[in-house]
Amino acid sequence: MLALGLGGGLGVGAVAAGVVASSAGSRQGVSSGALEYPFHGERQGGILTPAQDRLHFAAFDVRAATSRNDLVGLLRDWTYAASRLVMGLGVSASGAFDGRPSLPADDTGEAADLGPSGLTLTFGFGRTLFRTAAGEDRFGVADRMPREFTPLPKQANDFLDARRSGGDLCIQACADDPQVAVHAIRNLTRLAVGRAQLRWSQSGFGRTSSTSTTQVTPRNLFGQKDGTNNLKAEHSEKLAEHVWIADGPTWTHGGSYLVARRIAMTIEVWDGLQLQEQDRVLGRDKRSGAPLSGGDEFTPPDFTKAGDDGKRLIDERSHVFRVHPDSNGGVAMLRRGYNYVDGNDDLGRLDAGLFFIAFVKSPERFARVHTNMARDDMFVEYLKTTSSSVFLVPPGVRPNEYVGQALFEG
Ligand code: HEM
Known part of the structure; x- marks a missing residue:
C-alpha cells in the first residue's frame, strides 16, 4: 500500500510506488483505492490532507446511561477501529469473514476489497459533551471546556433544524470512494451501540475546496471555482495563525x-441569472475564477480598482469582498466542504447545496466573518442554512493513545 505523511501532497516520490491510474476516481497517477494516510500523528487527518472526493459526516449523542468510563471505552474502541480502517482493514482482526459463523461479524464487509481509498477519520467533541443544555456535567469535564468554545450567533439566513444540528461527538469520514467513507461511519456507529447513537449524518460528493497547492481548484454546484483563496497545507505560518x-x-x-x-x-x-450577475454576486469570473479586478485565478483581488464608470470592479456586496480577510480584520479559515444532493422537493427543485466545513482557531473568528457575510452579501439571497454545528477537534493521536485522551487523563 502507498502511505503518505499527514498533510503531505502527492509528490513525485509517492507516485513512483508503481501504482497505476486506472479509473476516473484516481488522482494524479495514483489509484485512489491504494492511497493511504496514517492515522497517528501530530494532527488528526482530514484537515490538511488534500481534500478527498467524498464525505460522510456523522454526529452522535452519548446515551444518558453512559458513564465517563464507558465514554473513554468508546473513544478507545473508535481509535483502534479507525487506525485499522484507514489502512483498508476491517474494524477488528476477525473483521467481516473470520469470526465465528454462529455470530454476527465484527465488520459489515462492504469495503473489504476497496483498499484504504485515502480514508481519513476526524473526531470532534460538541459543547454538550462538556455540559448538557440543562447544565449537567455528565462526564466530569465541564471545567475543561475552553472559554473560547462559544456557540455561533444566529444569522439572517438560518433556518436551522435542531434534529440535524449539534451533537456530543462527531466523525468526519473523507475518502475517494463513497463506499469506504460510508463503511467507516456505519461500522463506527455499530461499535458505539449502547454508548452513543447516531443523531444526524450527511454525505457529500465533489470536494468544494483545495487544501493543498498540488490540487486543481474544483467547482461547486453554482459552477464556480471554489477553494482558490483557501488556506492550504503548505501555508504553515498562516495555519498557525488561523x-x-x-x-x-x-x-x-x-x-x-x-x-x-x-x-x-x-x-x-x-x-436563471445572467452570467454577468452571477459574476457580480461572487466577485470572480465564472470561467477562470479570476477576481473581477483582473489577472488570473490566483491574482489577489484589488478591491479598490474601479472601472470606466468609476464603480468598483469588485462589488462591495459580493461574496469575495465580504469574506476576504481584508474585510474581516485579517481573519482567514481553512474550508473543506462538499456538494450534496438529497433528492428534491414537491415542486421538482433539487434539495442541493454545500455542506460547508471550515477549520478555525476559534468559533468567534468564524462568527466574525460569517456575520459580515450575513449582513450584506448578495450571495445570501441564494442560500438557506438548515444545519449548523461546531465541534472541537482535539490534536492528533500518538500510537497507544486514544483520541482526546488528554481531555480525560491530562
Ligand atoms: C453555499 C455557500 C457558499 C458558496 C457556494 C461559496 C462559494 C465561494 C466561492 C466560489 C469562493 C471564491 C473562490 C475561493 O477563494 O474559494 C468563496 C470564497 C470564500 N468563501 Fe465562500 N461560499 C459559501 C459560503 C461561505 C461561508 C458560509 C463562509 C464563511 C463565513 C465562506 C467563506 C469564504 C471565504 C473565507 C472565502 C475566501 C475569500 C478570499 O479570501 O478571497 N463562504 N466562496
Whole structure:
C-alpha cells in the first residue's frame, strides 16, 4: 500500500510506488483505492490532507446511561477501529469473514476489497459533551471546556433544524470512494451501540475546496471555482495563525474547531441569472475564477480598482469582498466542504447545496466573518442554512493513545 505523511501532497516520490491510474476516481497517477494516510500523528487527518472526493459526516449523542468510563471505552474502541480502517482493514482482526459463523461479524464487509481509498477519520467533541443544555456535567469535564468554545450567533439566513444540528461527538469520514467513507461511519456507529447513537449524518460528493497547492481548484454546484483563496497545507505560518488552537487548556493545543453548516443553494433561481450577475454576486469570473479586478485565478483581488464608470470592479456586496480577510480584520479559515444532493422537493427543485466545513482557531473568528457575510452579501439571497454545528477537534493521536485522551487523563 502507498502511505503518505499527514498533510503531505502527492509528490513525485509517492507516485513512483508503481501504482497505476486506472479509473476516473484516481488522482494524479495514483489509484485512489491504494492511497493511504496514517492515522497517528501530530494532527488528526482530514484537515490538511488534500481534500478527498467524498464525505460522510456523522454526529452522535452519548446515551444518558453512559458513564465517563464507558465514554473513554468508546473513544478507545473508535481509535483502534479507525487506525485499522484507514489502512483498508476491517474494524477488528476477525473483521467481516473470520469470526465465528454462529455470530454476527465484527465488520459489515462492504469495503473489504476497496483498499484504504485515502480514508481519513476526524473526531470532534460538541459543547454538550462538556455540559448538557440543562447544565449537567455528565462526564466530569465541564471545567475543561475552553472559554473560547462559544456557540455561533444566529444569522439572517438560518433556518436551522435542531434534529440535524449539534451533537456530543462527531466523525468526519473523507475518502475517494463513497463506499469506504460510508463503511467507516456505519461500522463506527455499530461499535458505539449502547454508548452513543447516531443523531444526524450527511454525505457529500465533489470536494468544494483545495487544501493543498498540488490540487486543481474544483467547482461547486453554482459552477464556480471554489477553494482558490483557501488556506492550504503548505501555508504553515498562516495555519498557525488561523487554524490551530494555541490558547486555552493545553489539552486542546494543536487541535482546531470544525464548523459544519448545511447550506441549501437555490440552484434553479441561480441558473436563471445572467452570467454577468452571477459574476457580480461572487466577485470572480465564472470561467477562470479570476477576481473581477483582473489577472488570473490566483491574482489577489484589488478591491479598490474601479472601472470606466468609476464603480468598483469588485462589488462591495459580493461574496469575495465580504469574506476576504481584508474585510474581516485579517481573519482567514481553512474550508473543506462538499456538494450534496438529497433528492428534491414537491415542486421538482433539487434539495442541493454545500455542506460547508471550515477549520478555525476559534468559533468567534468564524462568527466574525460569517456575520459580515450575513449582513450584506448578495450571495445570501441564494442560500438557506438548515444545519449548523461546531465541534472541537482535539490534536492528533500518538500510537497507544486514544483520541482526546488528554481531555480525560491530562
Ligand atoms: C453555499 C455557500 C457558499 C458558496 C457556494 C461559496 C462559494 C465561494 C466561492 C466560489 C469562493 C471564491 C473562490 C475561493 O477563494 O474559494 C468563496 C470564497 C470564500 N468563501 Fe465562500 N461560499 C459559501 C459560503 C461561505 C461561508 C458560509 C463562509 C464563511 C463565513 C465562506 C467563506 C469564504 C471565504 C473565507 C472565502 C475566501 C475569500 C478570499 O479570501 O478571497 N463562504 N466562496
